[in-house]
Amino acid sequence: RVRAGEAAAPVTVAADAPRYGLASAGLSYPFAAAVAKGFADAAAKAGARAIVLDARGSVQKQANDVQDLIVGGVKGIAVMPLDAVVAQAWVARANEAGIPIAAVAAQVGDPRTRAARDVYPGLVGLATQDEVAAGRAAGRLAARLLPKGGVARVALIEGAAGFPEVEQRARGFHRGLDAAGASYRIVAAQPGNWTSEGGEAACQNILVAHPDVDLFFSEADDMVIGCARAVQAAGSTARLIGLGGSKLAIAQIKAGAVDGTVCFKPEALGALAFAALHRPTGKRFLTYPLPAITAGSAAQCVGQW
């Protein structure tokens, strides 16, 4: 028999091996691609076949993907939900079909009413980093970097409107700063659309209005890299903090262009999600520690995306 093109999992796996599906948010996002890699690697190690579907950022496509996985009769479904609320229905459907389902990288259930660590009923597991905790780690790091004395001026580079992480990371950031007793004022909170060029433009523009910003917190590493260019070009002394631990950001931290970030490990998430489906341990909330990284500690974080 001819085997299917196994682009996602190059390791040889028997054709009748158990199949596990991952409904990814979009494989052109490096973070999601790394999650998928972790998932596929873990599956290959366990002698299973991973079916990775690419929603390409569309909730509707992701709904179709989940449905195709259910109809296709996989042994377990991991979903990296593009929308926490919408994903509830998928959990219900998988449950109806008797297929175990786990969430990876993002929560299922209304994030406003559900605590970050409260796993949605019906999921066999939730493998994620706590976004609020990540924001908090960034906030604590920021508090260390802010100038002492007086009210520090902080600017926030958000993702894009409509993503729950935007608010969660910001909330954690505030908590981290408050917990460290920092005295600060948010002078601007503007979207950088998750991209480096967006981050660069936002920082350039904010620096025009507030040339004296002391610190920029970018909600994602891609944006902090762009922001670093803007800060440098404007001759500002603002400190820069990102979030995510991308390869590029870690390189920039080592080079001294960025001050710090919070280390995410997407491949670990993929592996955790696979484990939750393959060998459930009963523990449903699966995560890993989120250290804040600076130039001194950059070696601790291996950029996975």
Next chain:
Amino acid sequence: MSDAIGWRRSFGLREAGVYYALALLMAVLALAAAANGLPPYFSTGNLTNIAYQASLVGIMGVAMTIVLITGAFDLSVASVAALAAAVLIGLSPVIGFPLALVAALATGAGIGLVNGAIVNLIGINAFIVTLGTLTAVRGLVMVLTDGRSLMVEDPTVLAQMLAFERTRVPAFWPLLLLGLAALAVGVGMMLRRRRQGRALRLGLMIGAAVMVIAALAAGPGFALPVTVAYLLVITAVAALVLSRTVVGRRFYATGGNAEAARLSGIDVTAYKIGAFVLSGLAAGFAGALFASRLGAMNPTALQGTELTVIAAAILGGTSLFGGAGSVVKTVVGALILFTLTNGFNILNLGASYQGLVEGTVVIVAAAIYTVGGRRGVAA
């Protein structure tokens, strides 16, 4: 001779190419699935799935086709659908599902009216206007939802939504009867031996045969998701109006040569605005279905879908220059697009290669009927 030409016209690549493209694609996928030892591709479940997945794009595509026929363009459909979804989810707990549904549809139609009025009364290019409303309406969704997902908690409302979107309608008898009726009409036409319409007759007979066979293959328990039924009804109504009524002809005339249409007494502006209203209405309906699917919506819902909708229409052979187009073919165009993704999922094609394959297939599908036809639609 005219008959032979009519026949060649109707079944030639130029006219029927998009059907062939779909059939070819499905055949390739079925073979590939069989070769990989996967469950049979042509199962009722799988085909129903494809139709279900294509239904929202199909519904918006039908109205988009009408807009394109009048020579305009609507980029705002996806945003409008998201807004309608937000309205439905937001208002359902307050004023009840039926009224909220009306509000959602009215919202869609209202924005369509605004689009149409700006384009036709002020005279700004449709592309830039609907690009503006695409952005502005999405912004409105952000403002209304405060950038967060909305969901319905009220169980009665939720039940109504599920009933609206998730029931299945029994399809065995309708399909069988429709098929037999079509067959009867076809035979009747054959007996009347009209010179014209041999092509139509043959098309009718093929359609009838497909319906009857599908019904028999699926068995008496066969039921369709209600969204697919909505799509079928909307498509059928639109196709009949366009091809069989004076209103339809006026839509075509408006897009084919607005000045000629105006001089022959057609209220061109009304038809052009009407097309936008229909587009908004369809987007509102699609948004309501989307919201009801999950009892929830997120502010970035359906982002980017407008290009898929337009792609379906153009894949179905609708001209960007107005005056020509068929809603049935648009739906087939949408089916091609969703068959493709469904096929990727079934065959577990590496995600990296999907874009490459999809883009190529889209161009090849369009090539099938362009090269087959005498001359392509200009640029």
Next chain:
Amino acid sequence: MSDAIGWRRSFGLREAGVYYALALLMAVLALAAAANGLPPYFSTGNLTNIAYQASLVGIMGVAMTIVLITGAFDLSVASVAALAAAVLIGLSPVIGFPLALVAALATGAGIGLVNGAIVNLIGINAFIVTLGTLTAVRGLVMVLTDGRSLMVEDPTVLAQMLAFERTRVPAFWPLLLLGLAALAVGVGMMLRRRRQGRALRLGLMIGAAVMVIAALAAGPGFALPVTVAYLLVITAVAALVLSRTVVGRRFYATGGNAEAARLSGIDVTAYKIGAFVLSGLAAGFAGALFASRLGAMNPTALQGTELTVIAAAILGGTSLFGGAGSVVKTVVGALILFTLTNGFNILNLGASYQGLVEGTVVIVAAAIYTVGGRRGVAA
């Protein structure tokens, strides 16, 4: 009388509306900034920022305008730019930056050629072809990058990239001299008292005055980011070719009436394909600049930018139906779009409201010159 009409034409809303729209927008933002006690809006730094942010879209917009002038359409530019970026980043460590740059540009031009050939030789609709290449080329980027970000580690390559993208070019003397030269030409024309060209003369004088004032205000240390300089040079060359050369005339004729152009001996197909090649080349250049910004790129780079590019062109008054358009106005259209985000950031407008405001401003800006002009470009 004819002179008065020429004057009214050139400075009327219809012709110059997009300039007024930009000026109005900037004035509003400057006032708002002042009212909020922010530093002056019209600083060299801020204006340079806006130009810098608009430069990639502007460069692609110039070529897009040419494509639109020939009556076609190119949705693939953003994907092509991403591919060129991937090629540059991927090849630079292997074959060195200069050769990799050539490869990136060749990639862009090559895909443009493929687009143009499919559209014009096979005759498939440009919208569907470039939608196909949009998808396929993005897929190719995924395949090449395997869905991960690429980055250059080699410090010498990185240095070359920075030199290519990040240097600043001294602009005080060039600006001053150019302004004075324009002034001189204007005065010369005035002395020759030509009947025609009063409008041109006035335009020249205004432009000259703006340049001289800008140079003096910015001071002798004034330097432009090199991407802005690239944009200026590309725009100037394209504008001159389009308005002053026979080649430019033929681009317009090709889009204005392809059959008439063909019967006048213009190789219409070559011009149409040529426009696609230019578009691919410009996208390749933009992609190379993008990659050189960070010495890195991720596979989703620039996704969705094609709509911004087309919006800039159409905001600049280019017709979707071919035969009309101005690259300078396209660049102004891009500036409007980026001035808007710049304004949002400076005024710290909430992210939720930005879409709503942006969409509205786009429509209003387009309305300014449509309503001002006698008749709008038909939908």
Next chain:
Amino acid sequence: MPLLSARGVAMRYPNGTVALRGVDLDVPAGRVTALVGANGAGKSTLIRILSGAARPTGGSLEWLGQATAFRRPVDARRAGIATIHQHIPLVPTLSVAENILIDRGGIARTQAGDREAVAALLARLDARIDPDARVGDLGIGDRQAVAIAAALAVDAKLVIMDEPTASLAGHERAAVYRVIRQLADEGRAVLFISHFLDEIVRLSDWVAVLRDGGIVLDAETDALTEADIAGAMAGRQFVALARRERAGMGEPRLTVEGLATPALAEPVNLSVARGEIVGLAGLLGSGRSELLHAIFAADRHATGLVGVDGEPVGRSVEERIAAGIALVAEDRVGQGLVPAFDIRRNVALPVGGGWLVDDEAERAAAARAIETLAIKAQGPETAVAELSGGNAQKVTIARWLRPHTRVLLLDEPTAGIDIGARSEILRLIRGLADEGMAIVVASSDFAELLVLADRVLVLRDKRIIASRDAAGLDEDTLILLAGGSAPQGSAS
């Protein structure tokens, strides 16, 4: 009481052109009223106003004695006015039948009897057109016939026709004449515009002459001669062009050997001498345009040898143009003009010349063309979209009036051109021939061909069936050769 009367109708276009300055006109029932005037006199503008397609800037209309204002075309149609506009507005993507029945109301798009009705209308016009053909695929002559049928389909009290026969050949033209007479005999009013004065004299009961936006002559036709009408149009005494025998052609300039294309039934061999004018006669669809397009290589499938002055010429339009061949295409809107360009740029369109645009030279050339061809326009910078039909036609000719041109192919060059300008153009063509140009001209106006040509080729069913010396040939023979019947009372 007249059916429709115009009182002091004036029209000033937004660009400042005053097209009409107070026109009084009565159109009574049962009468064929002819409206004539030079190109740009304002005829089409008046028609647009009478049919509700444009609103006048002054004056008023009366319909059946009642003051009316047609705000939209539909108002005029409802009142009972059917109009054929000059630039034949049809919907290219719809079929012939649907274009003809376009404004029919009701619910069903096609009704029983539609086909029969359409077939009857087309038969009445002697037009052999497939009712199911797409209008976009038709030639300009067929489209004109469809437009006439569409006007007849409406049961109108007044039928207005703006140059209905400009693109028709003798045979179809005769059918239109018949229909016009019938309409009048049924008690309807017909308002009819034409540049063919013989047509006017033969057909109409009444003539109104428009000059510079005002009526200068309004009289019964019987009291007038062609010369009177022409004189009133031009505002001066008008001398019709007479045939002139010319001796001694030069050596062959254009040689065509084995020219074959799928559009022609058989290969064509042809030689045109320096200074010779060859006429192409034939019915609609006989293949005249195809032949010209093949010579010009505009037909990509054309094969065979084409030579100029003994030098073989390559097989592309550019090479043909470079060798000095020029084609003035028949469909000025579709194939001739770039609507977004002004006169200057349209005239300067043909390939050749340097890299840079020389504004001054172009302006001068355009000004010269405006002068030579008496184009009625404000100046070289006037947009061609604002020109009247005949003046637009002149622009397409003007494009090729350059020293470089050695062979001029003209496809219906005088369609829609007024009598004064027509003889100017014919004189111009003759002058060009005298300077050594080889000229091939296709025309549906056989009288014109006979005046102009040295030799006439007759085409029928896509092949050349006869070649005659023009001297001694008469119109009736030509009509018989072309395969049509002679128009009723074929005169002159």
